[in-house]
Amino acid sequence: MALTKLVDDVSRSRLKTQQTGQRDLFHGFSLPRLIVVDVEENGMICRRRRLPRETPCRLIDAYLKRKPKVSRKTRDVGLEDALARALPFATSPDMTLGEALDAAAAFEQATAAAV
Secondary structure (H helix, E strand, O other), X not given: OHHHHHHXXXXXXXXXXXXXXHHHHHOOOOOXXXXXXXXXXXXXXXXXXXXXXXXXXXXXXXXXXXXXXXHOOHHHHHHHHHHHHHHHHOOOOOOEHHHHHHHHHHHHHHXXXXX
16 A cells, blocks of 8 residues: 555655646646545445546545544645536535536536537
């Protein structure tokens, strides 16, 4: 786990210096590469690493509620902002963050085209 954190920190510093346009991939939000969420498997709750865009919004919400605001890192703030943006467009509890953000972007494009 510590090695993963070190590699993540190094890769983030490289991204900041090399590619500032990378954030547009996630609709302007700075998301962590992986998050650890609680998943129920065979009646037991297990912690699994997931990509934020492929994680259901309800699991991301539980992940953020599990961590006190004081101990959250800056990347979790971006995740919290992305979730707040995506939740109004999530049509089901199992809709992923990526699908909800895509729906939000499609809504913005449709309203911009209508004007």
